[in-house]
Amino acid sequence: MQDILFDFISKYVSLTEDEKNVLLSLDLFRSVKKGTTLLKEGQKSQDFYFVLKGCIRKYYIIDGDEKTTAFYTEMEALTPHCVISKTPSEYFIGCVEDSILLVSNSDMSEEVNSKFPKFDTMCRLLSEELLAKQQINFDEFKTSSPEQRYLNLLQNRPDLIQRVPQHQLASYLGIKPQSLSRLRARILEKKS
Amino acid sequence: MQDILFDFISKYVSLTEDEKNVLLSLDLFRSVKKGTTLLKEGQKSQDFYFVLKGCIRKYYIIDGDEKTTAFYTEMEALTPHCVISKTPSEYFIGCVEDSILLVSNSDMSEEVNSKFPKFDTMCRLLSEELLAKQQINFDEFKTSSPEQRYLNLLQNRPDLIQRVPQHQLASYLGIKPQSLSRLRARILEKKS
DNA sequence: TGTATTTCTTAACTTAAGTGAACGAGTTAT
DNA sequence: ATAACTCGTTCACTTAAGTTAAGAAATACA
Numbered sequence: 375m376q377d378i379l380f381d382f383i384s385k386y387v388s389l390t391e392d393e394k395n396v397l398l399s400l401d402l403f404r405s406v407k408k409g410t411t412l413l414k415e416g417q418k419s420q421d422f423y424f425v426l427k428g429c430i431r432k433y434y435i436i437d438g439d440e441k442t443t444a445f446y447t448e449m450e451a452l453t454p455h456c457v458i459s460k461t462p463s464e465y466f467i468g469c470v471e472d473s474i475l476l477v478s479n480s481d482m483s484e485e486v487n488s489k490f491p492k493f494d495t496m497c498r499l500l501s502e503e504l505l506a507k508q509q510i511n512f513d514e515f516k517t518s519s520p521e522q523r524y525l526n527l528l529q530n531r532p533d534l535i536q537r538v539p540q541h542q543l544a545s546y547l548g549i550k551p552q553s554l555s556r557l558r559a560r561i562l563e564k565k566s
Numbered sequence: 567m568q569d570i571l572f573d574f575i576s577k578y579v580s581l582t583e584d585e586k587n588v589l590l591s592l593d594l595f596r597s598v599k600k601g602t603t604l605l606k607e608g609q610k611s612q613d614f615y616f617v618l619k620g621c622i623r624k625y626y627i628i629d630g631d632e633k634t635t636a637f638y639t640e641m642e643a644l645t646p647h648c649v650i651s652k653t654p655s656e657y658f659i660g661c662v663e664d665s666i667l668l669v670s671n672s673d674m675s676e677e678v679n680s681k682f683p684k685f686d687t688m689c690r691l692l693s694e695e696l697l698a699k700q701q702i703n704f705d706e707f708k709t710s711s712p713e714q715r716y717l718n719l720l721q722n723r724p725d726l727i728q729r730v731p732q733h734q735l736a737s738y739l740g741i742k743p744q745s746l747s748r749l750r751a752r753i754l755e756k757k758s
Numbered sequence: 759t760g761t762a763t764t765t766c767t768t769a770a771c772t773t774a775a776g777t778g779a780a781c782g783a784g785t786t787a788t
Numbered sequence: 789a790t791a792a793c794t795c796g797t798t799c800a801c802t803t804a805a806g807t808t809a810a811g812a813a814a815t816a817c818a
Contacts, residue, residue, distance in 0.1 A: 434709055441709040458698050465705070498690045505697040506650050512704045513657070516740050517626055517633040519806095520775075540796060548708050553775050555797050560774090711776095712805075732766060745805050747767050752804090 386496040413467040420479035422453040428473020434465045442542045520549045578688040605659040612671035614645040620665020626657045634734045712741045
């Protein structure tokens with residue numbers, strides 16, 4: 375399980391065995407049941423999450439219904455906006471599947487940082503990479519129709535379509551569940 | 567004019583007079599005419615841009631028509647994806663108005679970096695801030711209809727609506743120019 | 759200045775997404 | 789085991805965006 379973490383880190387910086395052991399000794403791992411809410415709107419939190427196994431999602435509640443804007447699966451990290459801005463959260467974070475997460479917070483990351491200056495380097499590289507990815511993603515979303523977005527998802531993250539409830543997927547694609555059903559039926563029809 | 571640059575930088579790091587002078591001596595400023603294409607699809611480039619005055623935009627050409635995905639105005643910085651990924655660009659960058667830009671490239675930024683280690687700090691802070699902004703932006707886009715997006719724009723960047731051609735605005739909002747016209751007419755009707 | 763081009767708007771028609779309701783299948787709770 | 793929910797799908801209807809075409813207004817330019 376820890377291998378996933380070390381594989382991830384090794385993409386950015388290299389760790390000695392000692393460093394690995396200290397990291398493990400911090401006991402940052404947390405097992406979370408499907409359906410658990412990790413962060414609520416209005417809460418302040420210092421926690422950030424790294425998914426070792428499972429899936430978590432970010433969602434807003436607007437006019438009473440959920441709008442899912444992101445899913446995070448294995449090897450993906452989520453730093454909630456409220457951690458950076460130190461303001462109450464505008465959104466929720468919930469657990470889509472039984473998951474194993476690494477949960478750390480600012481206090482801890484000072485401790486981690488003092489022991490591993492490399493971590494700072496990693497965070498910088500990570501945020502630059504995420505920014506680039508995010509921009510491409512945003513552009514792709516803007517320039518395509520819901521149907522194209524679904525087909526792209528089918529290409530790029532086919533697992534999501536299997537593991538995530540349809541109504542969450544729908545709002546992730548920017549449409550209603552009924553429209554997603556219809557859209558899928560339409561695609562099947564075209565194929566045949 | 568340089569004040570804009572120094573105002574911007576001072577949000578992240580402080581500069582001595584000496585540092586300011588060296589920065590100015592590098593002669594990074596460039597005056598660009600409206601309509602100029604700064605970067606084309608397929609090109610490789612090391613340049614990144616900081617807008618001192620005017621407006622530039624990022625756009626794709628998909629099936630023969632332009633899809634504008636971002637505008638950059640005073641005090642905004644744009645590092646094209648191709649600079650980071652070192653791959654040919656997937657999009658164009660064009661000048662919407664006569665503009666004054668700071669244009670730098672990787673070679674130069676090594677020079678700059680050696681003279682001002684602070685620049686590295688600034689870039690890190692900047693990319694973290696941009697990532698946060700970008701995420702909020704993306705969420706806002708996903709969770710709203712074209713009409714809401716237009717109304718948001720009217721609130722948050724009213725200048726854009728004045729200075730940018732409607733058809734570019736339309737694709738920025740994810741719709742066709744005709745739909746934007748209609749949408750505006752609809753809003754006017756509601757008001758009265 | 760006059761001509762061409764681009765830009766914006768309007769209109770009629772098509773297509774796709776939103777809405778409200780209903781239904782069955784699967785899950786949860788009691 | 790049964791009742792209550794949740795979830796996905798389907799249907800009929802409404803609303804908004806896409807498409808095609810045409811014309812007016814503004815801009816560029818020769």
